[in-house]
Amino acid sequence: MDLKVNLGKDSYKIYIKQGLLDHILEHIEPLCKGKQVMIISDDQVYSHYGQKLTQQLSQCYRVGQVIIPHGEQSKRFDILPDIYHQLLAFHLTRSDAIIALGGGVIGDLAGFVASTFLRGVQFIQIPTSLLAQVDSSVGGKVAVDLPEGKNLVGAFKHPGAVFIDPLTLKTLDQRYINDGMGEVIKYGCIFDQSLFQQLLSYTSFDDLYQDIDEIIYRCVDLKRIVVEKDLLDFGDRLALNFGHTLGHAIEQYYHYEKYSHGEAISIGMVQLSLIAEKKGLTQKGTANQIKKALDLYHLPSVAHIPTEELKKAMALDKKNINQKLSFVLLKEIGDCFIYPSDLSFIDESREV
Template structure:
């Protein structure tokens, strides 16, 4: 499967193929014209796939690697100087390439490093988690976290290509398959009722895996369409943030240690839909449909956090434009809209 994100000079291909990780050079050789490639990965992912990737690349390139500890805590702003030092020690130049090998944390971190080191060098995404494959590896948004909130220091840096091998999902802990399903459910909620109905029709994860290539393709294609229309996240692309305003605040509240990104987004989607139903903005029963989908994939629907404790992080949300937060709400499953409001939309006396 092959998709192209059409962004003029920043256009790139997305390849989805089981076993693709065994044939990386076929895709990279036409793109990587320098002499060196630096792989940025985490300790878990690199232990699975690092040697395989390095052996292929070493036939044509001088290859190095930077390994960080797995988890959101490695996407901190203060981790950057050490990574830059390692790139300098490797004598990486502007004609060389960085490869992000890992999940969403590594894609964001490596992409931000590539966007800033030497004022920007080429990078390639090899996402190995479901969440990264269906969402974060596509679209060019890269960032690191600050103590005050998630993704507050970032850039737009498009990869030269994205290589998705669904077989890498076989090494994921089940929790992180569920985590990725939070973003998949999101796509069904905002854009594709048929996809949503398909997701809630499966009776086992084996059934899901049989269709995983098609599910990844559908999510990526939906994101491609939106990114091509709205490159810088001021219009249609805001829809992709459904559940994220609350979700990011929940992640930050727990210092990125209790809920994964997909889990927090699931909570945000459900809780915000409950609120918008009460306001008559969302069709009655929609929130319950979302909860059923979350339950099916063992995703939480409530964090038991007082809203008043989340509002500081929510006020710093990147979707805060002209002192208004652009909440993404649903009319019903498959049909979303942007609702400009402020934090008063969410009653601070309640828990989410």
């Protein structure tokens, strides 16, 4: 299965196929016209797939590797100089390419490096986590974190292509399958009630995995539609932030150590919906429906953090424009809307 994100000169294709990594060179060779490629990956992912990718690419390219420790803590602004030095030592040029091999952290970090090194080099995404496959590898948003908050230094850098091999999910810890399901559930909540109901029907991950290609395709297609309408995240694309305004603040509160991204936005989706229900903006019982789905995939729905503490992080959110935030709320499952307000919106709840 494949899709095309139609963005004029920045258009690119997304390929979804089990076993795709075994034949990746035939897809990359037509895209990368330079003589060198640099793989950016983390220690865990590279141990699984790095040698396979390097062996294939070495048939046509001089191949280098930048390997960083896994985890959100590596998506720091202060890690950048060391990566740039490694690219310089490798003599990577503007005609060469960077390949992101990993989950959302690697995709964001490698994409930001590609957008800034030598004022921009070609960039290819090979997402290996469910979260990256259904969401972060598509759309061109790349960034690194500051101590004050997540993704505060970033750019729009569209990949030359995205290659999704669902077989990579078999090497993930179950926690990170569940983490990705937080984003999948989000898509059902904001756009697709039938997808949401489908996710409630599975009794085990084995059952889910039978349909994983189609689930990934559906989520990517939904994101493609939104990105084509709103490239720079000021209109329809804001809907993709459902749960993220609270979720990012929760991640930062715990210094990215307690909750994964998918876990944090899961809490955000439920808690924001509870607040919206109290205000009469969301259909009663919606938060409980979301919680029911999250429970199936062992995702949390409450963090017990004082609201006042989260507001400090939310004040620095990059989507906080002129002291206004665009909260993504649900009328009901599958039907979302944007609700402009300020930080007082979450005062309805003493803790999240």
